[in-house]
Amino acid sequence: MIVTCRQMQDIEARAFERGVSAADLMEKAGCGIAREVWRLFPQPGTLxxxxxxGNNGGDALVAGRELxxxxxxxxxxxxxxxxxxKPLPxxxxxxxxxxxxxxSPIDVADLPRPVVQLDGLLGIGAVGEMRPDIRALAAEMNALRLEQHxxxxxxxxxxxLNGDTGEPSVDCVIxxxxxxxxHGKSGLIADAAVSHVGRLALVPLAELTVEDDGGPQLLTPELLSGFLPRRRFDFHKGQAGRVGIIAGSRGFIGAxxxxCGGALRAGAGLVTLLVKEEVYELLAAKVPPEIMVKVVKDYRDVLxxxxDALAIGPxxxxxxxxxxxxxxxYASMPAVVDADAITMVARTPVSVFLTSTPPRLLTPHPGEMARLVGDGSSHPRLTQAESWAQAFPGNTLLLKGARTVIATESSPTFFNTTGHPGMATGGMGDVLTGVCAALAxxxxxxxxxxxxxAWACGRAAEIAALSQAQLSVLPTDVIAHLGAAFGELE
Ligand SMILES: NC(=O)C1=CN([C@@H]2O[C@H](COP(=O)(O)OP(=O)(O)OC[C@H]3O[C@@H](n4cnc5c(N)ncnc54)[C@H](O)[C@@H]3O)[C@@H](O)[C@H]2O)[C@@H](O)CC1
Ligand SMILES: [K+]
Incomplete structure (x- = not known):
């Protein structure tokens, strides 16, 4: 559930009336924050x-004590x-x-790395623009980030950051x-806030749980692990899903x-790559040994x-x-439609395709989304995704980007939390397509x-970046670390 700051304060006030202790909440919040810092920075350095x-600083102090x-x-x-x-901090x-x-500002040049700064300046108790004392420290944090990594x-x-609208004020912390x-705050998922918020994590507090309103949700391990079915001990490969992948052409073998790699690491039972004769030799030599490569004269042979699921497009x-x-x-099984296949859908009367079929998942990047929705691409990302989902009930749209949005009519819209800018590399989307098809x-x-x-690919990219720079992380590294990411959901 996503709340406004006021809603959060009301939920908190009602909990206090029930006898919940503010000190307890701060303790749990701070410990949870420390765990999330450790997840991304497992090697200690300078904090x-x-x-x-206010109490926002209290969270930083508890997290600091734990770290x-x-x-x-x-x-x-x-x-x-x-x-x-305030008394608690x-x-x-x-x-x-x-x-x-x-x-005075800290010179970090000779301090142990990594240097991590905890922003406990202002939380949901902030009113109006930052006052000069706080603003100067926010600017200092941004300078330290920019100039000294x-x-x-x-x-x-x-x-x-305005916790409700996501509007960043001057010198807003990055x-x-x-x-x-x-709970997630509405400002955190606004388009304007993405580069100020970065990677998102949620520390759930049982005392502040309220009835879900059916609105958007942040993707968290707690939520996602409930979606992953447990396997019976006598499970066999036929039950783990036969996935057909229609991908690759001359010059685009890697996609x-x-x-295929994404599908394998997401647990598919049998993965078959369907290709035309002209790329068969090349691809048969390139794909992992677990993949079957089959030549088709006409892709319609797949019908x-x-x-159990198809991936179409990379x-x-x-x-x-x-x-x-x-x-x-016409395919009678669920299908993930990506890349060039999205462009084909975009230049065809889509209503013909997406109303008469079994469910389809479209995974456009913003450019492909613009082809799908035309003028609608100037709307907020949440609106774009939800409008498309409403127009094509039963189908799902995953709009890629720094904060991936996933919409299906009558389902809570999801906002992804994981990933980093090192994922801005060609081929990341191809992995995601394989992963989603395997899960389907x-x-x-x-x-x-x-x-x-979306969560697992982002998390795998984060784990891959623990031993190298984010900018060096490749789609093949994401595939290699998918197992570790899925491990966090088990
Ligand atoms: N929501 C919850 O249930 C919980 C909240 N906790 C933390 O407590 C925070 C809220 O704490 P508070 O209500 O004490 O508020 P904050 O810590 O967000 O800020 C309040 C303080 O900042 C000052 N201030 C307000 N607006 C300002 C501005 N524009 N410029 C400069 N100073 C300004 C106020 O004078 C006040 O002293 C949350 O964001 C969270 O981090 C957690 O400790 C525990 C659970
Ligand atoms: K803060």
Missing amino acids: ILYLGS QKLGWQIQVRLSGPLEKL RGHFDALTDFAVSA AHTVAMDIPSG ADLTVTVA AVLA DMRF GLGFESEDEILNVIQ GQGIPLHQAAGIG
Whole structure:
């Protein structure tokens, strides 16, 4: 569930009336935040706590205390006199040991790496524009990030971001990770906020759980693990899904290989790559040994084959457009439609294709989405995805981007939380297509398959970046780390 700051404060106030303790909540929030920091930064370095006077700073202090136990060295920057700290953060400040308060910006050049700064300046208690003292510290954090490669983790919301609308004010904190407490805040998923929020994580607090409103949801491991079916011990490959992949053409061999790799690592029982004669030799030599490669004269031959799910599009080219459109229209199993196949759908009267078929999952990037919806592409991403889903009930749309959105009519729209800018590399989408098709082949509904797929690919890219720079992460690295990502959902 996504809430406004006011709704969050009301939920909190009702919990306090029931006797829930604020100190307990802060303890759980801070410990949860520390866990999320550790997930992305498992090697301890230097932690700088930026503290405002409110409870947002308390979250940073509790997280700092927990990370100190793992070996992080703590430095503190205060926004004002200690006396101004609210009682809860003041208690945590007084209890913290072994740290230095710095009265001026910290030179991190000789400090242990990584340098992670916790933004505990302002949370949902912020009113209006940042006051000058807080704003100066937010600007300092941004400078440290930009100039000295410090990483920024925002407590609850990045300071300076409007928690309801996502509008960033001048000098708004630019976070690499925002760990939000209890519920996602509406401002965090706004298009304008993406580059200030960064990677998202949610610390659920059982005491603040309320009845779900059916609205958008953040993709979290807790939610997604419920979508992954447990396998019986006597499970066999026929039950794990036969996946057919229609991909690859002259000059675009790699896309097919990546889609196959994604499907294999997402648990497909049998993966068959369907290709035209002209690329058979090349692809048969390139794909992993677990893949069967089958030559088809006409892609429509697939209509008579037995598959549980199809992936259609990566590296396909446009030579066989009519055949592909027929497969999209008539195939009797769920299908993931990607890349060139989306462009084909976009230049055809789509209503013919997407009302008469079994469910389809379309996975456009913003450029392909613009082809699908024309003028609609100027609307917010949430509106684009939900409008398309309403126009084609039963089908699912996954709009790629830094904050992937997944919409299906009558289902809660999902916002992905994982991933990093190192994923801006050709071929990432091909992996995702293979993953989603494999999940669909295992009987998982397309909406859920898309959610698991987006989250797992993003998380695999994060794990791959633990041992190398984000910008060096390749789609093949994502495939190699999918197993670790799925492991976090089991
Ligand atoms: N929502 C929840 O249930 C929980 C919230 N917690 C944390 O507590 C935060 C909320 O704490 P608070 O209500 O104390 O509020 P904040 O810590 O967000 O900020 C309030 C303080 O900032 C000052 N302030 C307000 N607007 C300002 C502005 N524009 N410029 C400069 N200073 C400004 C106020 O004078 C006040 O001292 C959450 O965001 C979260 O981090 C957690 O500790 C526990 C659970
Ligand atoms: K904050």
